[in-house]
Amino acid sequence: MPTDRTPRPLDEADRAELAERWHAVLPHQPELGEALVARYREPHRRYHDVRHLLAVLRDVDAFAGDQDLFLVRLGAWFHDAVYDIPPRELTNEDASARLALRELSRAGLEQEDLTQVARLVRLTADHLPGTRDPEGDLLCDADLAVLGGSPEAYAAYVHDVREEYAAVPDATFLAARLDVLAPLLERDLFRTGKGKQLAGAARANLRGEVLEIAERLGVEPPEAALDA
Numbered sequence: 001m002p003t004d005r006t007p008r009p010l011d012e013a014d015r016a017e018l019a020e021r022w023h024a025v026l027p028h029q030p031e032l033g034e035a036l037v038a039r040y041r042e043p044h045r046r047y048h049d050v051r052h053l054l055a056v057l058r059d060v061d062a063f064a065g066d067q068d069l070f071l072v073r074l075g076a077w078f079h080d081a082v083y084d085i086p087p088r089e090l091t092n093e094d095a096s097a098r099l100a101l102r103e104l105s106r107a108g109l110e111q112e113d114l115t116q117v118a119r120l121v122r123l124t125a126d127h128l129p130g131t132r133d134p135e136g137d138l139l140c141d142a143d144l145a146v147l148g149g150s151p152e153a154y155a156a157y158v159h160d161v162r163e164e165y166a167a168v169p170d171a172t173f174l175a176a177r178l179d180v181l182a183p184l185l186e187r188d189l190f191r192t193g194k195g196k197q198l199a200g201a202a203r204a205n206l207r208g209e210v211l212e213i214a215e216r217l218g219v220e221p222p223e224a225a226l227d228a
Contacts, residue, residue: 007041010050018050021057025073029107039081047160048080052146059142063194067134071113074104075120075139085164093125129191141195147184147205148198154205171217178213178222181206185224 015037022033040050056076060069082095090098097118104114120139123129127144129136146157165173185206190196207225214221 007043007045008049008051010037010041014050014054017054021073022077025070025077026107032103032107033077035103036077036081039083042083044085044164045083046163047157048083048164052080053077055146056139056142059145060138063138063141063145063192065134065138065192067138068116071116072120072135072138074100074117075124075135076142078117079121079124079139079143091125093122097121127189137191137195141190141192144189144202145195145198147189148200148202149205150201151205151208154209158209174213174217178210178217178219181210181213182222182224185210185222 018037019030019033022030022036026032037050037053040048040053042049053076056079057073060072060076064072078096078100080092080096081099082092084092084095088095100117100121101114104117109117116135120135123136123140124143127140129140147154149157161177162173168176185203188199189202190199210225211221214225
């Protein structure tokens, strides 16, 4: 599957919004913000890029209740800061959390805040915050919001994720994708009030993709897809 490896251009409006959003959390660390934006523009990224970063930052604000937004916003900035395909020694979430600990320690954050940001970043591996974790709920819902987009937006997301794994054969990719998606149909995806409004669309999108994958692989679809 050939694919263009040139980073997508960052238009001035998005560049300005990112700079403004970074200034709102760490105004005295502009170089760190620029370094993070550069990471999200790495040429192998097609979904987990600056568009995804902006979408998560916007949804954090849109879904927010009484959470500590300073820490959740930092978690959003760092949650995909490392995105290696395939991951190296650590998972991407662990590597991103370690990067957050290192860079935010240099920026002067207190240990309690460092620990919380790293914890939030790691939560985006499985999106399963514990009970009474409003900050975790918020970041996970913002990261998963793409699942509840319009059918066209969801199709674009699926296309971009496939492009990131262009070197992986179709059968291998589809089997792994099915392993990721099928369990999502078996649980409640969203926990914030506004996130829950996306649940119906997310389930329909996931069900459609899971059924298509099962057909392409010639396997029985998971029961959750038939019941959804």
